[in-house]
């Protein structure tokens with residue numbers, strides 16, 4: 794049960810495996826490769842949810858990057874048929890898949906990584922900035938309820954970066970935005986390069 798993954802709703806979270814990005818602060822690096830040792834049969838998930846009807850309000854699909862799942866639309870439809878609202882946590886890594894799924898969910902927690910030209914520093918992937926911001930445009934043009942969030946790891950961000958990012962998001966029309974400071978617990982055990990001096 795979670796009180797923080799879907800605003801104002803009691804929710805549970807389904808963590809989907811697979812993500813092609815390599816964010817330095819990722820808390821789920823064990824889900825990067827689509828070969829997780831911990832798998833749950835869909836029937837078990839549905840029986841889990843059936844036992845929680847009336848107790849939970851919502852189910853959040855998270856990851857990894859949930860929009861990479863071929864059966865996501867079907868899974869969302871099944872969850873909604875059980876009477877739950879559906880949330881999606883995503884960085885919009887596949888804009889077309891994201892656009893196709895938007896009409897099915899009730900709320901999106903959208904991970905905006907950084908200014909477009911700075912995303913690669915965080916994700917390690919060269920076109921991630923254009924992809925991330927293309928999906929933001931899709932989200933905003935859709936009209937669905939959302940929250941945009943940016944995770945800040947201070948060796949990757951300067952205050953000025955953040956100020957420019959906030960101004961750009963405001964210019965895009967973002968109405969709901971949260972900054973979350975990265976926690977070291979659960980990050981990848983890789984030795985992270987300090988791309989910028991740590992803020993004191």
Ligand code: SF4
Nearest residue numbers: 812814815816819857
């Ligand atoms: S996009 Fe999300 S799941 Fe993928 S590496 Fe970044 S933080 Fe982790």
